[in-house]
Amino acid sequence: MLYTEEYELNGLEKEVINEVANLENIVWRHKIIEKNPREFYLNGPINHYPDFVVKTTKGNILLLESK
Numbered sequence: 001m002l003y004t005e006e007y008e009l010n011g012l013e014k015e016v017i018n019e020v021a022n023l024e025n026i027v028w029r030h031k032i033i034e035k036n037p038r039e040f041y042l043n044g045p046i047n048h049y050p051d052f053v054v055k056t057t058k059g060n061i062l063l064l065e066s067k
Contacts (some may be wrong), residue, residue: 013051016066020054029054 009017009031021029032039034049041047042063050063 012066016064017052020052020064025057027055027057 013031017029017031020026030053032041032049032051032053039049040053041049050065052064052066054062054064056062
C-alpha cells in the first residue's frame with residue numbers, strides 16, 4: 001500500500017486497490033469518500049463518487065470503480 005488507510009474498505013475495494021497499488025507504474029492513489037462535499041465526483045443525473053483516483057508514472061489520472 002502507498003499509504004495508511006484511515007477509512008474502511010470493503011473486501012472487493014481492498015482487493016482491487018491492493019492489485020493496482022502493487023503495479024510498478026502507479027505513483028499514488030486516493031480513496032474517494034462518498035458524500036464528502038470536498039471530494040471529487042462526476043456530475044450527472046445524480047452525483048457519482050468513483051472509489052479511487054490513481055495517477056500513473058506517465059501522468060495519466062484514472063478513476064476506478066470496483067463493482
